[in-house]
Amino acid sequence: MKVLMKGNEALSEAAIRAGATLYFGYPITPQNEVGEYMSRRLPTIPGGAYIQAETEVASINMVYGAVSTGRRAMTSSSSPGISLMMEGISYLAGAELPAVVVSIMRGGPGLGNINPEQADYFQATKGGGHGSYRMIVLAPASVQEMTDLTVLAFDLADKYRNPVMVIADGNLGQMMEPVELKDSYPNNYDHSAWALTGAKGRKGHTITSIYLDADEMEDYIHKLYRKYGEIERVETRHEEFLTQDADVVIVAYGIVSRVVRSAVELLRAEGIKAGMVRPITLWPYPKAVLRKLAETATFFLACEMSMGQMVEDVQLSVEGRRPVYFYGRSGGNVPTPAEVVAAVRQRM
Amino acid sequence: MIRLGPRLTVISGAFGTGKTEIAINLALQLHAEGRDPVTLVDLDIVNLYFRSRQKAYELEQLGIRVISSVEGMENADLPALSPEINACFDRKDGPVVFDLGGSDLGGTVAAYLHRGFASEPSHHWLVVNPYRPFNQTAEATVEMAERIAARARLPITGMIANPHLINETTPEIIREGLARVREVTRYPLMYLSVMEEFYVPGAFDDLGVPVMVISKQMKQPWEPGGIMMAGRRGKRCP
Numbered sequence: 001m002k003v004l005m006k007g008n009e010a011l012s013e014a015a016i017r018a019g020a021t022l023y024f025g026y027p028i029t030p031q032n033e034v035g036e037y038m039s040r041r042l043p044t045i046p047g048g049a050y051i052q053a054e055t056e057v058a059s060i061n062m063v064y065g066a067v068s069t070g071r072r073a074m075t076s077s078s079s080p081g082i083s084l085m086m087e088g089i090s091y092l093a094g095a096e097l098p099a100v101v102v103s104i105m106r107g108g109p110g111l112g113n114i115n116p117e118q119a120d121y122f123q124a125t126k127g128g129g130h131g132s133y134r135m136i137v138l139a140p141a142s143v144q145e146m147t148d149l150t151v152l153a154f155d156l157a158d159k160y161r162n163p164v165m166v167i168a169d170g171n172l173g174q175m176m177e178p179v180e181l182k183d184s185y186p187n188n189y190d191h192s193a194w195a196l197t198g199a200k201g202r203k204g205h206t207i208t209s210i211y212l213d214a215d216e217m218e219d220y221i222h223k224l225y226r227k228y229g230e231i232e233r234v235e236t237r238h239e240e241f242l243t244q245d246a247d248v249v250i251v252a253y254g255i256v257s258r259v260v261r262s263a264v265e266l267l268r269a270e271g272i273k274a275g276m277v278r279p280i281t282l283w284p285y286p287k288a289v290l291r292k293l294a295e296t297a298t299f300f301l302a303c304e305m306s307m308g309q310m311v312e313d314v315q316l317s318v319e320g321r322r323p324v325y326f327y328g329r330s331g332g333n334v335p336t337p338a339e340v341v342a343a344v345r346q347r348m
Numbered sequence: 349m350i351r352l353g354p355r356l357t358v359i360s361g362a363f364g365t366g367k368t369e370i371a372i373n374l375a376l377q378l379h380a381e382g383r384d385p386v387t388l389v390d391l392d393i394v395n396l397y398f399r400s401r402q403k404a405y406e407l408e409q410l411g412i413r414v415i416s417s418v419e420g421m422e423n424a425d426l427p428a429l430s431p432e433i434n435a436c437f438d439r440k441d442g443p444v445v446f447d448l449g450g451s452d453l454g455g456t457v458a459a460y461l462h463r464g465f466a467s468e469p470s471h472h473w474l475v476v477n478p479y480r481p482f483n484q485t486a487e488a489t490v491e492m493a494e495r496i497a498a499r500a501r502l503p504i505t506g507m508i509a510n511p512h513l514i515n516e517t518t519p520e521i522i523r524e525g526l527a528r529v530r531e532v533t534r535y536p537l538m539y540l541s542v543m544e545e546f547y548v549p550g551a552f553d554d555l556g557v558p559v560m561v562i563s564k565q566m567k568q569p570w571e572p573g574g575i576m577m578a579g580r581r582g583k584r585c586p
Binding site for chain 1: 363
């Protein structure tokens with residue numbers, strides 16, 4: 001049976017049903033429903049624990065410790081809080097630990113405001129933390145996807161022993177839609193080869209990201225990058241909407257894709273052949289589909305709730321074959337379908 | 349026709365049960381019935397997304413008074429309430445609908461206005477949507493309701509059943525949901541609310557409860573008539 005849930009509640013329940021029993025976090029709007037939900041639900045689950053940490057730095061390091069034992073654990077925050085977690089995310093990637101981090105973006109930079117934005121795209125996909133690492137980044141566009149992609153995030157984290165971020169904006173976190181959840185999701189990865197479970201009757205395991213010797217460090221980084229290459233080959237996900245005959249390809253993710261879908265329908269009604277590509281994985285980025293569409297489309301328009309961040313990945317994908325334009329709003333303003341239609345017409 | 353005895357009506361409920369939709373619709377219907385001046389008071393300090401004040405411009409154009417946070421603080425998640433709120437107790441000139449924030453935390457704000465509520469009778473109507481996570485059983489609904497009432501220092505005097513799954517609502521969903529709301533026997537059922545797109549005249553007559561037909565107010569930005577999340581510029585333009 002369907003339930004009516006906010007995005008923040010839905011992803012929390014999905015995490016629990018995917019086997020997450022441990023949550024560590026620090027409050028920040030507009031993602032407080034995650035912590036609130038977890039604080040109600042986790043103490044009722046065998047082995048479950050909710051801890052309100054003293055900071056986001058503490059939260060992410062508690063996640064590091066928890067997932068080192070092979071348990072499914074997560075944290076969540078919003079923009080300034082995610083900034084504080086970046087060191088820990090680099091450590092998780094460096095130690096090859098499976099963790100899920102939920103980022104519900106708000107306005108910025110600095111203290112900004114608590115309205116929805118998508119201006120943490122660079123932070124999520126281009127490092128954010130230090131060193132040569134990659135994080136898988138999933139971008140839901142509906143409350144149902146908040147649940148589905150959270151379940152996927154735990155699976156990918158375990159499959160690749162890598163941190164995975166579910167990234168959405170405040171509007172998606174707060175809005176309500178009907179969702180369907182399964183009672184439980186598979187959670188049967190074997191962590192026995194590396195997890196810290198008490199070295200009774202076996203040699204101890206070590207979880208670390210320190211490699212003092214230059215060659216050892218380089219070999220380890222190469223190993224990580226072979227894994228990232230595999231992720232790029234296997235895990236890239238996107239959705240296309242009316243792209244087959246499209247002259248104009250609009251690229252948008254998350255909540256903006258909902259606006260763009262309406263805009264594409266309006267443009268089609270005017271006889272303009274528009275289509276949309278919606279990246280579901282922001283890293284790895286669906287470059288191949290955009291490169292292919294560059295053979296038939298006249299131009300691309302990236303739409304974001306930022307001053308233009310993902311647009312750079314569209315440009316990299318299209319490789320100069322076609323013009324790539326940008327339309328964005330910021331400060332917490334969500335673009336309307338009419339604005340997107342006007343932005344397309346202006347470039348015709 | 350809205351059955352109002354007392355002039356003051358407080359709308360409360362768990363998060364996301366439809367308090368704001370009901371409160372705005374109640375104010376609009378009272379206005380349509382000529383019970384002016386109608387006042388809508390937004391007491392939601394819990395969450396700034398999808399609040400009554402985002403409809404303030406439209407409502408004020410109709411002549412409905414909207415009182416919310418301190419001017420200029422609409423987008424701060426601070427417990428900043430307009431001092432004008434006290435005036436609705438003093439004016440005694442027309443119906444006032446209070447949109448309380450979600451859950452027991454939201455109820456605290458009504459307690460802050462206790463002196464006003466003590467000065468004249470009021471309704472305290474609980475909105476229940478059994479398709480929401482914390483309204484799924486009668487026990488959970490009553491437990492939350494009693495926490496709200498205790499925090500608000502206002503006993504609950506009635507319930508509005510608001511069973512829906514937004515755009516996936518069907519007559520069956522409404523009927524099944526109403527049956528589940530009726531499992532809560534502690535409070536009298538005042539209304540069944542039905543969104544206008546799912547309302548068929550006469551179709552719910554056998555249910556034995558007055559139907560309040562409501563129009564969706566808190567629309568997503570991509571829907572026609574959708575509300576803008578933030579900017580003051582947007583607020584000034586209709």
